[in-house]
Amino acid sequence: MFLLTGAQEPDVKFINVDQATLSYQILIFHMWSKKVRHDFYWSLGSSVAFQAMVSIATIGLYIAYALPIFFRVTLARKSFIPGPFNLGRYGILVGWIAVLWVATISVLFSLPVSYPITNETLYYTPVAVGCLFILVITSWIFSARHWFRGPITNIDA
Structure with missing residues (x-):
């Protein structure tokens, strides 16, 4: 038809x-x-709360990707065994660029979205991310570092 x-x-x-x-x-x-x-x-009560929630989720996602990269280019630089796909001599440079990008984005997403800042427009993203960071570090220091051994290798290099 x-x-x-x-x-x-x-x-x-x-x-x-x-x-x-x-x-x-x-x-x-x-x-x-x-x-x-x-x-x-x-x-959520206001547009500021919605934007803060989106920023917190985005910052958390970026940090989750950046932490393994940061540890690779700092702590595991000498002991890391590259897999079949790697960037060769550019791997460390690209890793540092990624870490700096995440740091920049995290700061930009933590900035207030509206001015002037009043009780209704106070942006809670830095507070929420900071509290979560303190909670995770405290958990690592007092508990997780004693039992967490890292991922199990299942690929022979």
């Missing part, structure tokens, strides 16, 4: 009904997801 589009001319364009149905479904999904995003956005 087809829908007619355009004027009655010799090259009349037809659209497959399945395509029209798909376009309609995409439109409905977009309107629904916009409503869900709007409700979620305001359920």
